[in-house]
Every structure is written in C-alpha cells, then in structure tokens.
Amino acid sequence: xxxxxxxxxxxxxxxxxxxxxxxxxxxxxxxxxxxxxxxxxxxxxxxxxxxxxxxxxxxxxxxxxxxxxxxxxxxxxxxxxxxxxxxxxxxxxxxxxxxxxxxxxxxxxxxxxxxxxxxxxxxxxxxxxxxxxxxxxxxxxxxxxxxxxxxxxxxxxxxxxxxxxxxxxxxxxxxxxxxxxxxxxxxxxxxxxxxxxxxxxxxxxxxxxxxxxxxxxxxxxxxxxxxxxxxxxxxxxxxxxxxxxxxxxxxxxxxxxxxxxxxxxxxxxxxxxxxxxxxxxxxxxxxxxxxxxxxxxxxxxx
Amino acid sequence: xxxxxxxxxxxxxxxxxxxxxxxxxxxxxxxxxxxxxxxxxxxxxxxxxxxxxxxxxxxxxxxxxxxxxxxxxxxxxxxxxxxxxxxxxxxxxxxxxxxxxxxxxxxxxxxxxxxxxxxxxxxxxxxxxxxxxxxxxxxxxxxxxxxxxxxxxxxxxxxxxxxxxxxxxxxxxxxxxxxxxxxxxxxxxxxxxxxxxxxxxxxxxxxxxxxxxxxxxxxxxxxxxxxxxxxxxxxxxxxxxxxxxxxxxxxxxxxxxxxxxxxxxxxxxxxxxxxxxxxxxxxxxxxxxxxxxxxxxxxxxxxxxxxxxxxxxxxxxxxxxxxxxxxxxxxxxxxxxxxxxxxxxxxxxxxxxxxxxxxxxxxxx
Numbered sequence: 001x002x003x004x005x006x007x008x009x010x011x012x013x014x015x016x017x018x019x020x021x022x023x024x025x026x027x028x029x030x031x032x033x034x035x036x037x038x039x040x041x042x043x044x045x046x047x048x049x050x051x052x053x054x055x056x057x058x059x060x061x062x063x064x065x066x067x068x069x070x071x072x073x074x075x076x077x078x079x080x081x082x083x084x085x086x087x088x089x090x091x092x093x094x095x096x097x098x099x100x101x102x103x104x105x106x107x108x109x110x111x112x113x114x115x116x117x118x119x120x121x122x123x124x125x126x127x128x129x130x131x132x133x134x135x136x137x138x139x140x141x142x143x144x145x146x147x148x149x150x151x152x153x154x155x156x157x158x159x160x161x162x163x164x165x166x167x168x169x170x171x172x173x174x175x176x177x178x179x180x181x182x183x184x185x186x187x188x189x190x191x192x193x194x195x196x197x198x199x200x201x202x203x204x205x206x207x208x209x210x211x212x213x214x215x216x217x218x219x220x221x222x223x224x225x226x227x228x229x230x231x232x233x234x235x236x237x238x239x240x241x242x243x244x245x246x247x248x249x250x251x252x253x254x255x256x257x258x259x260x261x262x263x264x265x266x267x268x269x270x271x272x273x274x275x276x277x278x279x280x281x282x283x284x285x286x287x288x289x290x291x292x293x294x295x296x297x298x299x300x301x302x
Numbered sequence: 303x304x305x306x307x308x309x310x311x312x313x314x315x316x317x318x319x320x321x322x323x324x325x326x327x328x329x330x331x332x333x334x335x336x337x338x339x340x341x342x343x344x345x346x347x348x349x350x351x352x353x354x355x356x357x358x359x360x361x362x363x364x365x366x367x368x369x370x371x372x373x374x375x376x377x378x379x380x381x382x383x384x385x386x387x388x389x390x391x392x393x394x395x396x397x398x399x400x401x402x403x404x405x406x407x408x409x410x411x412x413x414x415x416x417x418x419x420x421x422x423x424x425x426x427x428x429x430x431x432x433x434x435x436x437x438x439x440x441x442x443x444x445x446x447x448x449x450x451x452x453x454x455x456x457x458x459x460x461x462x463x464x465x466x467x468x469x470x471x472x473x474x475x476x477x478x479x480x481x482x483x484x485x486x487x488x489x490x491x492x493x494x495x496x497x498x499x500x501x502x503x504x505x506x507x508x509x510x511x512x513x514x515x516x517x518x519x520x521x522x523x524x525x526x527x528x529x530x531x532x533x534x535x536x537x538x539x540x541x542x543x544x545x546x547x548x549x550x551x552x553x554x555x556x557x558x559x560x561x562x563x564x565x566x567x568x569x570x571x572x573x574x575x576x577x578x579x580x581x582x583x584x585x586x587x588x589x590x591x592x593x594x595x596x597x598x599x600x601x602x603x604x605x606x607x608x609x610x611x612x613x614x615x616x617x618x619x620x621x622x623x624x625x626x627x628x629x630x631x632x633x634x635x636x637x638x639x640x641x642x643x644x645x646x647x648x649x650x651x652x653x654x655x656x657x658x659x660x661x662x663x664x665x666x667x
Contacts, residue, residue, distance in 0.1 A: 018386070018388070041485035041487065043482070043484050043485055044485070045385045046382055046384065046385040046482075046623065047382065047385070048382040050623075050627030050631065051624045051626075051631075052627040052628035052629075053631050055627075075634070076635045076638045077638060078635075081310060081635050082313070082635070083634050085310040085314055086314065113636070113638045113639060131631070142614055143614060143618075144488050144489075169650060169653070173646060175639075175642035176638070176639040176642045176643075177639075192638075192639050193638070194639065194641070194642040195642070214627065214628055216486065240642060240645055256641070257637045257638070258644065272637070272638055272641075
C-alpha cells in the first residue's frame with residue numbers, strides 16, 4: 001500500500017482514508033471529469049468532522065493528496081477562520097503534508113465559499129466544499145425528480161425562477177450559489193461562492209472539483225471548461241460591485257467583507273481573501289484605514 | 303477601532319482545553335468510569351451502539367463519557383470510528399426465533415407458547431422520583447425463575463403465518479445492500495430502508511411513527527411481539543459446508559402486525575412492520591416497525607399521502623449525524639454569502655424607498 005514510510009504518528013492510513021476508499025472516490029472524480037457538471041453519486045464515508053463542515057471536500061482532498069503536495073485551506077476566503085484552521089491541521093496530522101496560506105505556493109487548495117483572487121495555474125487543483133450540490137433543489141425538493149430533470153436537460157423551472165426575480169425586483173435576486181451552465185449541458189451549483197466569483201470558474205487552467213459529503217455527490221470542472229452564469233439577453237449576468245476599496249490594502253475589484261467597527265454605524269470593508277490582502281500590503285499597498293490598525297502587515301505575516 | 307480576527311488556531315486549542323475541563327467537572331467529585339457508564343447507563347450505551355451502528359458496548363460507553371452525555375455527539379464519535387473499520391462480508395440473517403429471550407411480550411395474544419416474559423421493563427412503574435437513589439441504596443435482589451425453560455420461543459408472527467393469516471417473510475436474495483458502502487438512490491429497497499431506520503434517530507422515528515397513529519397514514523398496528531435477548535451471529539466461510547458462529551448480540555425486535563384489506567394483487571391478510579435494533583431499545587424498535595410499515599405503502603398499493611410514507615423524505619432525514627452536522631454548520635462563518643445578501647437587501651431597500659418616495663410626492667401634489 002501507499003507510503004508506509006511517510007506515515008505520520010497516527011493509527012490511520014496516510015490522509016486518513018483507506019486506499020480502497022480513496023480508489024472509489026478517485027473513480028467518481030474521473031467520471032465527474034469526464035462529464036463536466038454532472039453530479040456523480042459516491043459512497044461518501046463518515047468523517048471525523050461533522051457533515052456540513054466540509055466532509056465532501058475533505059474526502060476529495062484525502063483521495064488526491066500525496067506526500068509532495070502543498071495544501072492551502074480557506075473558508076470565506078480566509079486561511080485563519082476556525083474551520084479552515086481545523087481542516088488544515090487535520091491534514092497536517094494525518095498526511096504530514098506541507099501547508100501554506102499562499103495561493104501561489106499551493107498545489108491543492110480546499111475552499112469553502114470563495115475562489116482565490118489570484119488566478120490559478122495548471123498545476124493546481126481547487127477543491128470546493130459543497131453543502132447542497134443540486135442547483136434545482138430549492139425549486140424541486142425530490143432527488144428522483146431533479147435527476148430526471150438533468151437527464152432530460154429540463155431546466156425551464158430555473159429560468160422561470162430567474163425570470164420571476166426580474167419581474168418582481170427588476171433584476172436577478174440570487175447573490176451566491178448562482179447557477180451556471182457547464183459546456184452548454186449541465187446546470188451546476190458552483191457551491192455558495194458569491195456570484196462575484198462565478199467568472200473565475202470559466203476557462204480556468206486549474207482542475208476544479210466539488211465534493212458534497214452529506215449528499216454523497218462529486219462533480220467537476222476540468223481545466224479550460226466553458227462555464228456560463230445563467231442570464232437573459234436583456235438582463236445579462238452582473239457581479240457585485242463595492243463602492244469603496246479594501247480599507248487595509250486599497251484593493252478594488254476584489255470581494256470585500258464588511259466589518260462593523262463600533263455601535264455607531266461605523267464600518268469598514270476589507271478583502272475577503274486574506275492571502276491576497278497580505279500580499280498586497282507586503283508589496284507596500286496601503287488602504288485608507290491601514291494606519292488605524294497599528295501594524296497589520298507585521299501581524300499578518302506570521 | 304478595528305480588531306483583526308486572528309489567532310484562530312490558539313482560540314480553538316484553548317476552547318478544546320476548556321471543553322476537556324468542563325467534561326471532567328469538579329475534580330473534587332470522583333471521575334466517572336467507563337465501567338460505571340457501561341453498567342449503570344446501559345440504555346444510553348445501547349442507543350449509541352444502535353444509532354452508531356457498531357456493536358461495541360465499551361466503545362459506546364467511552365463515547366458517552368467523551369461526549370459529556372450528549373448521545374448524538376457520542377453516536378457521531380462511534381460512527382467516525384466505525385467508518386475506519388474494514389468490512390469483511392455479510393453474516394447470515396440472525397434467527398430471532400432462537401433468541402435467548404430476556405423479555406418477550408405480545409399484545410395480540412393473552413397467552414402463547416413460552417408465555418409473556420416481562421423482563422427488565424419501565425412499563426407499569428409509577429414515574430415517581432425515587433429519593434433513595436440519591437444515596438447508595440442497593441436494590442433488592444430480583445427473583446429468578448427456577449426453571450428458565452428452553453430459552454427459544456416461537457415468534458408470534460410464525461404462529462400466525464402457519465394459518466396463512468399474515469404475509470410470509472420476504473425471501474432473502476443474497477447479500478443485502480449497504481448504504482454505508484453504496485450511495486443511496488430512491489426508491490430504496492426495503493432492506494436498505496430498514497438499515498437506514500435501524501441507524502436512524504430515535505426521536506425522529508418516534509415522531510413519525512406517532513404521526514401514523516394519529517391518522518397521517520394510519521395503519522392499524524398491533525404489537526404482535528416485542529422480544530429482547532441474545533442471538534447468535536453466524537457467517538458462511540467459503541470452502542466450509544457449515545456456518546461459523548462469530549459471537550452473540552443483544553437485540554430488540556418488534557414485529558408489528560397491521561390490518562390490510564387486500565388489493566388487486568394480494569388477499570386480505572395481516573401485513574408486517576419490522577423493527578430490529580442493537581441492545582435494549584424498545585421505543586426505537588417499535589417506532590422503526592411503524593415507519594417500516596408506512597414506507598411499504600407503494601408496495602401494498604396504498605395511497606401515499608403522509609410524510610411517514612415518503613421514502614425519500616424519511617430516509618434522507620432520519621440520520622441524526624447528518625442532520626446535526628448540517629444544522630450546526632450554520633455556526634460556521636457565512637460572511638461572504640451574508641455580505642452578498644446584505645448588498646442585495648440594501649439595493650432592494652433603496653429601490654423600495656425610491657418608489658415610496660415617488661408615491662408620497664405624487665400624493666402630496
């Protein structure tokens with residue numbers, strides 16, 4: 001079996017899962033790559049973290065990771081959010097791999113709810129954690145029905161939903177987990193990333209894999225796959241825009257988190273992608289609130 | 303003043319240390335031993351074994367201790383361990399007719415071969431808090447039968463079956479499905495449904511079973527038999543012409559018998575709902591049997607109108623490890639999605655206020 005000498009001091013196999021299970025998951029991944037956007041059922045295992053906390057992504061990562069990989073884990077764009085910390089330390093423990101917070105150093109990136117701001121390369125794999133893989137689920141709760149709808153390419157319900165948004169609000173009122181169509185065939189849930197990130201999905205040089213543990217589904221976007229966000233000719237897809245740049249690094253054209261500063265309505269906007277923000281600050285960029293924080297660059301560089 | 307949310311790693315480690323301290327409680331009070339849990343909280347142990355779907359009393363007791371008595375958390379611990387174990391194969395079906403019975407009751411016959419054996423039951427106790435248990439008072443020794451009898455007792459459903467009044471047990475066709483090894487698809491075959499129910503949350507199945515009694519898929523159930531005791535587990539080994547015993551399990555079995563007026567395909571007869579759970583878990587076994595019967599609606603040509611009859615609904619939602627994970631994942635950060643929604647709400651608000659303002663101006667003119 002694999003890498004007995006690499007095994008760190010845990011009673012578990014390298015990367016936790018046994019080799020048969022990894023093989024089963026890799027078979028599902030291969031099928032998913034062969035049919036972009038199609039949800040492949042797989043025999044999801046019970047993991048030592050709760051369902052809904054990234055068990056699908058963790059299984060995909062565990063089945064792909066090798067001793068030479070460098071792993072980055074982000075949650076909401078940040079490397080230091082609690083669940084990202086927890087998953088990163090899980091793999092550091094059971095696989096003994098090198099971890100990083102730098103997007104460009106990582107060979108494998110597991111993410112929840114964001115795509116890194118920095119463009120990815122052909123040598124990278126992006127693994128998404130997916131809560132509800134079925135884009136039609138909130139229109140039709142039954143799996144038996146939605147599978148049939150995908151098989152028949154019957155996506156009218158989704159278009160009606162988007163149309164009703166426009167009729168009611170004047171624009172499409174879906175802001176995250178915004179549905180996409182893959183290579184003109186399958187409608188796919190990009191996981192709850194903000195629609196701001198949708199344009200990063202198309203034609204990406206990196207392999208993108210989506211794992212849903214509780215729902216037992218894996219799907220994939222092979223490199224250079226065409227991914228279109230659903231829209232209408234007279235209501236083209238648009239991403240969120242922020243009225244001010246990042247308060248720390250001054251970046252614009254990136255996704256920002258709103259941070260409440262006090263109880264008098266004071267707030268600031270900061271980069272959601274912490275690695276991107278730190279990189280910019282190290283390069284000397286300063287936002288209009290960076291001074292107010294002491295030395296954020298020094299703190300973040302740790 | 304902005305404070306960067308840093309140091310997640312240290313905060314998590316500190317939280318876990320605090321958890322360990324709280325689990326231990328006041329160090330002046332002696333620590334609970336796993337043996338004490340095994341012996342004195344045995345029904346909790348049984349529930350954790352059943353829903354954890356791993357027959358190991360000691361590990362279940364350890365999990366209860368580690369989980370501070372949170373049984374769903376303990377079940378999760380057991381499941382996460384179970385998933386690392388190799389699967390060797392399927393045993394032969396256990397023969398509950400040969401059970402070494404500790405308890406066996408029938409609500410359909412006043413007396414029957416083997417008799418009614420109450421065993422250790424809460425039934426007929428008066429639910430009065432017993433202040434004596436605050437102390438170390440030892441219970442009076444229980445009376446034991448001088449002649450424990452043969453042990454094995456014919457199952458009530460077998461007695462009914464001889465007269466052709468009840469549908470026969472379905473034939474087993476080889477190795478049953480296993481939802482822990484293959485992704486579930488719907489409609490699921492009955493053995494997979496039963497596996498899901500056996501692992502399912504007691505409270506959820508109890509409520510669903512109860513709903514069938516209140517008219518949401520009423521099935522006129524009778525508890526033909528509930529029995530609890532040890533059964534032998536045997537496995538067939540290739541190359542040997544006899545089966546090999548692996549060990550014994552304590553299980554609770556419930557056979558519900560339900561009225562059925564017949565359909566185009568089947569004569570009027572009693573039908574069955576089946577419950578089988580590890581350990582002593584009567585409430586769970588009964589709820590499981592009610593749910594199993596309700597889920598057979600389509601097979602028996604009944605109208606599917608109630609939640610308990612909906613296989614996809616029941617099976618997709620009965621697993622408490624899945625349910626608790628997904629419900630509790632709402633605690634994870636959702637800043638990014640929330641930010642997206644915040645932006646939308648502000649935009650919708652602005653549009654709404656523009657419209658309102660316009661109307662007021664019109665009204666004022």
